[in-house]
Amino acid sequence: MSRFWSPIVHALTPYVPGEQPRITQLVKLNTNENPYPPSPKVQAAIAAANADSLRLYPDPESTALRASIAGYYGVQAEQVFVGNGSDEVLALVFQALLQHQAPLLFPDISYSFYPVYCKLYGIDYRTVPLDDDFAIDPATYRQPCGGIIFPNPNAPTGRLLAREAIEAMLQQHPDTVVVVDEAYVDFGGDSMIPLVNQYPNLLVVQTLSKSRSLAGLRVGLAVGNAELIDGLKRVKNSFNSYPLDRLAQAGAQAAFEDEAYFQQCREQVIASREVLVAGLHALDFAVLPSAANFVFARHPAYDAAMLAARLRERAIIVRHFRQPRIDQFLRISIGTEAECQLLLAALTDIF
Numbered sequence: 001m002s003r004f005w006s007p008i009v010h011a012l013t014p015y016v017p018g019e020q021p022r023i024t025q026l027v028k029l030n031t032n033e034n035p036y037p038p039s040p041k042v043q044a045a046i047a048a049a050n051a052d053s054l055r056l057y058p059d060p061e062s063t064a065l066r067a068s069i070a071g072y073y074g075v076q077a078e079q080v081f082v083g084n085g086s087d088e089v090l091a092l093v094f095q096a097l098l099q100h101q102a103p104l105l106f107p108d109i110s111y112s113f114y115p116v117y118c119k120l121y122g123i124d125y126r127t128v129p130l131d132d133d134f135a136i137d138p139a140t141y142r143q144p145c146g147g148i149i150f151p152n153p154n155a156p157t158g159r160l161l162a163r164e165a166i167e168a169m170l171q172q173h174p175d176t177v178v179v180v181d182e183a184y185v186d187f188g189g190d191s192m193i194p195l196v197n198q199y200p201n202l203l204v205v206q207t208l209s210k211s212r213s214l215a216g217l218r219v220g221l222a223v224g225n226a227e228l229i230d231g232l233k234r235v236k237n238s239f240n241s242y243p244l245d246r247l248a249q250a251g252a253q254a255a256f257e258d259e260a261y262f263q264q265c266r267e268q269v270i271a272s273r274e275v276l277v278a279g280l281h282a283l284d285f286a287v288l289p290s291a292a293n294f295v296f297a298r299h300p301a302y303d304a305a306m307l308a309a310r311l312r313e314r315a316i317i318v319r320h321f322r323q324p325r326i327d328q329f330l331r332i333s334i335g336t337e338a339e340c341q342l343l344l345a346a347l348t349d350i351f
């Protein structure tokens with residue numbers, strides 16, 4: 001690494017993303033994408049935007065998209081922020097917490113980008129252990145802090161925190177932002193968005209990458225009090241002024257306007273999750289209760305890294321984290337029912 005960059009860059013431990021193989025015959029159950037394509041209406045909207053208007057710059061405010069999202073969730077357009085994937089939205093949230101006096105809190109087993117952002121931006125943070133059942137215990141967040149962030153359901157555990165517990169946190173920390181990262185909420189939880197007018201300290205982040213099958217389009221959003229959203233806009237326009245491109249704005253808007261397709265897709269994923277969990281139980285796996293489009297499972301007799309390697313030889317990729325406490329777990333994304341059956345057959349074969 002070049003000596004010309006700062007010591008902070010030398011000390012970074014960058015996030016290692018899940019493998020994105022080129023070979024499409026692989027059964028890809030490693031990065032929690034949706035196994036179904038986006039709505040045909042999304043594809044039509046993208047084709048139309050592509051034909052009509054790509055020579056023109058995009059709307060820097062994503063006005064039509066934000067109006068659609070606001071209508072969908074029953075909030076005002078100025079309460080909605082959009083970014084290039086929720087990773088960008090989260091990056092801006094972390095930048096908005098720069099130089100905070102007290103540490104930011106998040107679970108010790110959680111989305112691995114959080115500590116990466118903190119280190120990059122020099123944000124003080126403290127991780128809070130999950131309880132013995134790998135759940136977030138709201139009581140452990142009763143401590144002075146400069147903010148709280150956690151995914152709900154949590155990643156990579158899939159465990160959901162109930163609304164009452166989140167409300168308790170919001171009430172305990174009225175002067176601190178509580179960010180709920182709802183990347184997976186549509187697969188089994190209730191969004192906290194209906195609470196944003198009641199709690200000015202609540203910021204909800206979502207993505208179109210999972211339940212709306214648009215990981216490749218890169219669209220994420222945040223909903224909260226208009227003042228919180230205004231802060232994100234200021235950061236964006238100071239550090240990074242890339243708006244969503246025209247295809248992303250058009251496609252994302254169409255996704256929010258095809259409710260029937262959205263419901264059908266998520267129901268299929270939930271049904272496949274039930275099939276997968278039953279099959280894993282039959283093979284003696286312990287599976288954490290999942291409200292997400294993945295399951296987190298361990299086998300009492302077989303080493304997780306070995307299983308991941310054996311599955312890989314059979315052209316099935318799942319995620320294994322070499323991290324204390326969870327290194328005997330596999331995170332398996334929910335594919336189509338046929339893909340879930342292929343995985344179960346491969347495991348049976350390995351055993």
Ligand code: PMP
Nearest residue numbers: 085086087111151155183207209
């Ligand atoms: N939050 C969580 C908890 C995630 O697991 C992910 C996806 N890896 C993201 C945010 C980011 O998703 P995207 O940038 O595709 O919106």
